[in-house]
Amino acid sequence: MSAYEIETNVPITTTYKSKYPFEDMEVGNSFYVAGEDMKTIRKLRGAASWASKRYPDTKYAVRKVDGGVRVWRVA
DSSP states (O other): OOSSOOOOSOOOOOOOOOSSOGGGOOTTOEEEEEOOSHHHHHHHHHHHHHHHHHSTTOOEEEEEETTEEEEEEOO
8 A cells, every 4th residue: 555645636736937038029029148157058058958948949048148148039
């Protein structure tokens, strides 16, 4: 006997909100995040990759700029 109760017809939650404004961006828009460390760059690249999968037909470019990182919507 299991200590866990098996349940049916429980809907999967689908609410997830990124702290970055990917869903509000149009082609040509960009946003800036301060911080040049590799952790910031990796976080933004991962978030941009997630956003391009979450919002079909979108693509993002992430580049290091003076003092931080900028993300552009390119498609």
